[in-house]
Amino acid sequence: MAGLGAILGALWRAQRRDQKSFESIASNNFFIITAFFLRQAGTFIYLILGLVVLFPLSTDPLRKIPRSRLALWPLEDGQRRLLRLLSPWVNPVTWLIAGLAIWMARGAVSAGLWAVIAGVIAVGFVVSEIPAPAHGMLRRVPHFPGMLNHLIRKNLREMLATLDFYCALLLSGAALLFRLFGRSLPAEAVAPLTILVVLALSSFAQCLFGLDGDGGLGRYLLLPLSGWQILAAKDAAFLLVAVPLTLPLAPLSGLSASLVALALGHGPSVTEYRAQTRWRFSSGASVIYGFAQAALMAMAAINDQRVALPLALVVCAASLFYYGRRFAEG
Amino acid sequence: MISCRKLTRRFGDVTAVNGLSFEVAEGAICAFLGPNGAGKSTTVKMLTGLLAPTSGEVEVCGLNASANRLELKRRIGVLPEDLGLFDDLTVEEHLLLTGAVYEISKSATQARAKQLLHALSLEHGRHTFAASCSHGMRKKTSFAMALLPNPRVLFLDEPFEAIDPVTSKIMRDLLITCSQRGITVFLTSHILSVVEHIATQIVMIRKGSIVWDSPAGELPQSLEQHYFDLVEAPAVEELEWLGSARS
Numbered sequence: 054m055a056g057l058g059a060i061l062g063a064l065w066r067a068q069r070r071d072q073k074s075f076e077s078i079a080s081n082n083f084f085i086i087t088a089f090f091l092r093q094a095g096t097f098i099y100l101i102l103g104l105v106v107l108f109p110l111s112t113d114p115l116r117k118i119p120r121s122r123l124a125l126w127p128l129e130d131g132q133r134r135l136l137r138l139l140s141p142w143v144n145p146v147t148w149l150i151a152g153l154a155i156w157m158a159r160g161a162v163s164a165g166l167w168a169v170i171a172g173v174i175a176v177g178f179v180v181s182e183i184p185a186p187a188h189g190m191l192r193r194v195p196h197f198p199g200m201l202n203h204l205i206r207k208n209l210r211e212m213l214a215t216l217d218f219y220c221a222l223l224l225s226g227a228a229l230l231f232r233l234f235g236r237s238l239p240a241e242a243v244a245p246l247t248i249l250v251v252l253a254l255s256s257f258a259q260c261l262f263g264l265d266g267d268g269g270l271g272r273y274l275l276l277p278l279s280g281w282q283i284l285a286a287k288d289a290a291f292l293l294v295a296v297p298l299t300l301p302l303a304p305l306s307g308l309s310a311s312l313v314a315l316a317l318g319h320g321p322s323v324t325e326y327r328a329q330t331r332w333r334f335s336s337g338a339s340v341i342y343g344f345a346q347a348a349l350m351a352m353a354a355i356n357d358q359r360v361a362l363p364l365a366l367v368v369c370a371a372s373l374f375y376y377g378r379r380f381a382e383g
Numbered sequence: 384m385i386s387c388r389k390l391t392r393r394f395g396d397v398t399a400v401n402g403l404s405f406e407v408a409e410g411a412i413c414a415f416l417g418p419n420g421a422g423k424s425t426t427v428k429m430l431t432g433l434l435a436p437t438s439g440e441v442e443v444c445g446l447n448a449s450a451n452r453l454e455l456k457r458r459i460g461v462l463p464e465d466l467g468l469f470d471d472l473t474v475e476e477h478l479l480l481t482g483a484v485y486e487i488s489k490s491a492t493q494a495r496a497k498q499l500l501h502a503l504s505l506e507h508g509r510h511t512f513a514a515s516c517s518h519g520m521r522k523k524t525s526f527a528m529a530l531l532p533n534p535r536v537l538f539l540d541e542p543f544e545a546i547d548p549v550t551s552k553i554m555r556d557l558l559i560t561c562s563q564r565g566i567t568v569f570l571t572s573h574i575l576s577v578v579e580h581i582a583t584q585i586v587m588i589r590k591g592s593i594v595w596d597s598p599a600g601e602l603p604q605s606l607e608q609h610y611f612d613l614v615e616a617p618a619v620e621e622l623e624w625l626g627s628a629r630s
Contacts, residue, residue: 191471192473192510199483200483200484200486201483202480202483203472203476203477203479203480203483204480206472206476207469207471207472207476207480208471210471211471214471264470264471265469266469266470267465268463268465268466268467268468268469268470269467269468269469269470271463271465271467272463272467272468272469274433275431275433275456275461275463275467276456276484277453277456277457277484277485278484279453383433383434
């Protein structure tokens with residue numbers, strides 16, 4: 054039992070030193086903005102379906118211990134199960150969510166529903182135990198002309214290995230199905246839905262180098278390429294994902310919003326390296342930055358595209374060259 | 384081919400590299416030796432233009448390393464300590480990427496990549512993603528990336544560490560071939576037995592300063608003994624509790 058206590062103690066220290074797990078929820082644009090708009094309606098349900106389901110996928114503290122190391126430690130099966138049960142509680146976010154849920158439920162939730170919620174959380178943690186898919190599933194990305202071909206392909210694979218993409222895909226797919234089954238979307242819903250799709254991807258624009266790792270960042274500096282070329286390969290991959298996802302909605306608005314997301318994302322991407330984890334949600338620079346990025350994206354998407362699109366293009370190009378130079382300077 | 388004059392790099396109050404001056408001739412294999420934290424990697428970063436010196440000058444291939452960084456990158460090949468690989472590219476894609484960004488024609492890139500994959504026994508793993516490769520495969524991939532653009536100078540940061548004997552032999556032989564063809568090799572290593580076989584010049588540093596610089600043939604004793612005498616002697620500690628009854 055002393056061994057188990059030592060492991061939990063180490064997890065607590067690791068959790069205290071590394072707040073990335075908290076950031077992956079607290080600074081993901083999609084969570085922030087949807088939480089903000091949904092606070093009026095069905096907060097409790099949102100909390101359960103959104104944060105609680107996604108929380109284990111993003112923040113499991115036990116993942117801080119390498120699997121190989123955990124397997125080597127002389128723990129009995131019962132101790133391992135106990136560790137699985139107790140480890141989430143070294144993360145302050147667990148207490149925060151549990152407290153929020155109890156406060157909002159305040160007698161309105163039956164024992165049965167609480168059991169369902171407990172089950173959902175348990176499933177979340179079990180799912181988080183499943184190893185991330187191998188790289189092989191993303192092998193077949195298309196080729197592109199020019200010297201940046203393999204960089205763009207690599208960047209595409211990185212984007213497709215984040216949960217942000219699948220969140221955006223879900224929204225886009227839902228809109229497509231809605232249209233395919235003969236119903237017309239209300240005109241006033243098209244632009245907000247487009248913004249929501251790009252919003253789901255926009256935190257990734259703030260950490261474009263987050264999945265390259267130390268090795269990848271070192272390699273960029275060795276390649277005889279200008280900084281803007283390296284950033285352009287990142288932007289190309291982002292647009293190749295974002296724009297097709299907005300095709301069932303308003304693609305021009307989606308392009309404008311994506312360009313704005315990138316223009317504002319270059320800065321934090323280049324000036325502060327934020328390592329990301331595959332098959333998790335991206336964490337952006339900060340809540341305030343996320344709000345600013347979302348507000349400007351919305352402005353670009355809802356305004357007349359004859360003006361908004363060229364303006365977004367110019368701003369994005371200026372940001373590309375400025376931060377490209379900053380990147381090359383190291 | 385490589386020339387340093389009073390090269391110094393400070394990080395705040397810490398002087399990582401202190402007034403290094405040395406020359407490496409064309410076609411030489413220079414082994415740059417020293418303990419961990421002696422300033423080897425910082426020096427390599429300054430030689431490759433990745434880090435600006437606080438003072439002093441570096442010239443590689445006739446270019447000032449700080450002022451001509453992009454041009455310098457086109458003329459050198461580097462095997463960095465962290466290998467510099469992208470998890471989301473396969474072994475072969477790393478080589479094709481290198482050819483493309485060094486503006487080598489597609490056919491020449493493919494031909495060179497094929498030869499390098501064969502020479503380094505990487506053919507069977509060519510479609511493996513770097514993230515799934517063994518350390519040896521990753522090191523060979525990074526080595527192949529350094530060779531593919533046919534550089535004039537090769538910088539290798541700890542090339543022989545954590546690889547199997549066959550890979551080590553293949554890399555040693557390739558480096559000797561490079562040297563014979565006029566390519567200058569500058570390497571850091573802790574594996575003195577390997578270095579002793581291939582190096583033509585030995586430079587040793589301790590706490591950021593050079594303590595030895597000579598042709599390999601002019602060492603007064605074995606490389607290992609000379610290293611222990613000049614750089615760092617091994618610590619001796621009796622762990623008397625090892626092997627006794629467990630408490």
